[in-house]
Amino acid sequence: TQLLEQSPQFLSIQEGENLTVYCNSSSVFSSLQWYRQEPGEGPVLLVTVVTGGEVKKLKRLTFQFGDARKDSSLHITAAQPGDTGLYLCALLSGGFKTIFGAGTRLFVKA
Amino acid sequence: GAVVSQHPSRVICKSGTSVKIECRSLDFQATTMFWYRQFPKQSLMLMATSNEGSKATYEQGVEKDKFLINHASLTLSTLTVTSAHPEDSSFYICSARTLSAELYHFGPGTRLLVL
Numbered sequence: 001t002q003l004l005e006q007s008p009q010f011l012s013i014q015e016g017e018n019l020t021v022y023c024n025s026s027s028v029f030s031s032l033q034w035y036r037q038e039p040g041e042g043p044v045l046l047v048t049v050v051t052g053g054e055v056k057k058l059k060r061l062t063f064q065f066g067d068a069r070k071d072s073s074l075h076i077t078a079a080q081p082g083d084t085g086l087y088l089c090a091l092l093s094g095g096f097k098t099i100f101g102a103g104t105r106l107f108v109k110a
Numbered sequence: 111g112a113v114v115s116q117h118p119s120r121v122i123c124k125s126g127t128s129v130k131i132e133c134r135s136l137d138f139q140a141t142t143m144f145w146y147r148q149f150p151k152q153s154l155m156l157m158a159t160s161n162e163g164s165k166a167t168y169e170q171g172v173e174k175d176k177f178l179i180n181h182a183s184l185t186l187s188t189l190t191v192t193s194a195h196p197e198d199s200s201f202y203i204c205s206a207r208t209l210s211a212e213l214y215h216f217g218p219g220t221r222l223l224v225l
Contacts, residue, residue: 040201040219040221041218041219042114042203042205042216042217042218042219043154043203043216044216045214045216086153088153088154096142096159096207097144097156097159098144098156098205098214099156100153100154100155101153102152102153103152103153105151
């Protein structure tokens with residue numbers, strides 16, 4: 001059983017469209033992280049959300065942590081081909097081990 | 111620039127041979143390093159936690175005798191895949207935690223292909 005459920009698993013959209021990916025769990029977390037991974041590379045940390053209801057923005061990316069700290073979303077505005085990649089949410093298990101969700105594979109067509 | 115390096119970046123070996131992968135923290139010390147495995151079109155799965163100077167802690171289902179981990183210094187951890195088989199072909203990624211435990215840095219990964 002996955003501790004973190006991500007949806008959708010795969011998303012293919014046209015350049016310029018908006019999209020939202022979700023990360024859900026039945027557990028409450030002290031924090032949650034979002035990573036992006038390009039093919040053949042390691043994941044890169046995008047953001048860490050800590051406070052319930054928190055919203056963080058990174059250029060065209062908006063991250064939200066649910067009020068109950070059991071879910072999070074990533075919204076991308078006006079997607080570009082450079083946004084193509086695997087988006088992973090993650091948590092620190094036991095306070096020190098990074099555990100990843102199954103990921104959302106995004107493909108943005110020019 | 112990269113703060114965690116892995117060597118080699120890709121390796122092809124024959125079935126039955128052993129392969130060593132290095133993970134180095136370049137400009138910081140890491141008491142704890144982590145090893146992940148990622149199969150095509152899947153997420154990263156934690157294999158083991160490596161602590162400097164002590165035995166690694168393996169996740170459930172990971173064979174410790176097959177995946178030997180050594181963390182001899184604060185900047186180097188190695189993963190040795192012993193008697194590799196085609197099903198061990200995967201993308202292996204390490205991460206390192208800073209001493210302050212505030213930051214985790216991931217390496218660029220090593221692609222292993224066992225023929």
